[in-house]
Amino acid sequence: MPSRQPPVAEPLAMTGASRARWEELLDGIAGLLPAGGADGLDVLVDGDGAQPALLAARLAAALNADGRRCVRLSPSSRLPAAGAGGDAGAEAVRLADGPGWRSSRHWDVVIVVRTAPTPAARGGGSRQDGESGAAIVVDMDDPGWPVIRRVAVPLAGHGRWYLTETRAFFAARAATWDTKFGDDMAAYAAAIAEAAIRRDGAVVDVGCGTGRALPALRQAVGPRGTVIAVDITPEMLREANCRGRDAHAALLLADARRLPLADACADAVFAAGLVNHLPDTVAGLRELARITRQGGRLVLFHPTGRAALGARHGRTLSPDEPLAAGPLQLSTRAAGWELTAYDDAADRFFALAVRR
Template sequence: MAVVVVQQASAGVPAAVGGALGAAGLTVRLVRLDGGELPSIDLSDVEGLIILAAPHPAGASGRPLVREALAAQVPVLALGSGAELLAEVTATGSASKGPAVEPTRAASTDPLFAGSLPPGLRPDPAEVALPPGAVVLAAAQGYPGQAFRLGGSAWGVRFAGVHDGEDDTWTGQLLSRFAILVAARAEHTATRAFFTHRADAWEERFAHQTPAYEAAAFRMQLGPGATALDLGCGTGRAMPALREQVGAHGRVLGIDVTPAMLAAAARHGRTRHGHLLAADCARLPVPRRSVHGIFSAGLLDHLPDPRTALAEWARVATSDCVLLLFHPSGRAERAARHGRPLDPGDLLAEHNLRPALEVTGWNLDEYEDAPHHFLAHATLAG
């Protein structure tokens, strides 16, 4: 995993960029523009993207990369001409003169722009048409959109003084904040990038597993009116069975960190069975002691901090809550499929899972590591 830095063919990684990324424990992968064209970049192993130069014309090879990064919520920082990949820009003059660039009100709560801008920054006088939903973070009189954010993961910075070294202190702060953000989001970025590519075909590819998901969900034996969560829901294959148990007056939430998987779930009609929500399964936007059942398939052992997640799930659980961990393949079957022996350190091995559950407030009631499925049934400790 690395942060990709897009630069002109003859240029290297600027010292300020390399220093900020290195200080955050991130590695750099330089991608040079080849004859104005941007080579293909696989985002599945990319933690972040810094664009210091744009292909010309910008849309020729750059925009598909930006669209893919936005869809997967890969953090993007585009500086100078690189911001052309985030907005339509038509040059109209020189940047030698112009009013000062000032932060907008939205900048005060932005993770990169919080705090004031240094004085004397000159606006880029190009005429800008920002995409719908863009949040303007800095502007100058007569020159809007000098810095902007798209969604919660991509920033464009166009004004002079950032990319030409005139204000190294503020530029260094900007790069450091971006590097820290990339490092903090690395696990989720990798997950989103992996599943965004696969979301459209996921339901059809694994349709044969749907009966197993339904059978596992019914083993929770939830009552009418209960609230159930499908955590790491993907395309929501367990949601119909959860809805059938909790009835019309119950509540079903499908939660996943990858928006593309939730979009696929909606296309397959899962909104008929419950609500879909993009959220971190270790930081649930759910009230304390409000959930009667938690279903989670193939998620726990892939989380960066499983015990923190289990403690969070205990926080939202009612006293009679049921937790069901599931996978449509047994541990031995999965290990053999990947050509490796069973790992004694595997979190899902009973000798590891039981204490992990107990220390976070759960009792393991049933444990099945069968040839063709894995299932662990737990209840909240009294």
């Protein structure tokens, strides 16, 4: 029988808020884990450094506390062969962590832990190549504030992780968002001008953040047009309000996947940095299509190109990412759009689609 590992010590920086964040994270992961079969469920927590062990220890404790039997595997543990059943399969969850396990067998669920990129990685290396095939990706750049950043589509519909994890990620960054990124409003204005949004029309900024696009969107539709700004994170909307951007738009707290807006109410949808955060790209784009009239426009934008943004975060690009040209063309078409422009330059990402 695999031996249980000793608990990992609490980080010195842990606060009440950090402990609450950890509880939310662990509840989210537990809700994503499928039920094990007769042989139980084999879960690997992979990644560099000490963080995978920290996550594995807390996840095992949380599962056991909730009555879902979990045992951590030691380096000397022997996993049963797939389909072996028997006593070894009686554990509901067998949990391994750290290097050396990935190639040992097929894992039912692989959780990859992201940590802060090294200077070499920021210079063009890749800290995230190991995320290929991962079912769950957890950002632990700050071990006191871990966040689920990506869930593979087969698991993404399970549990209540999306709202809590998205809000946790952006709430912690809202106050300093414009300090870090506020100098790119001219790039927003240029992209919105290029999109040629209809004058006097209605435009919805989905995932508006602190509202950097709102002055340009108001200028595009004019004083008789309608601008609605939607975000899932209250702290982001509060920053937009504090910066006076509510003068350009009605601010709405809502989930981009379930917009409280009527069918075909918008002439255009603007989405900056949204698509990569959607757990199901096609379903998310289909919801944007629902609120857009036939012939209306979808503007997907980021003030940094995909390659430059990836290098900033120490990762290389994958051809199957949602915003890669091929996958985006397929997903937009499946959701009711026709992709008409695609520009993934060094200094921006810009794609335009028309509602069919």
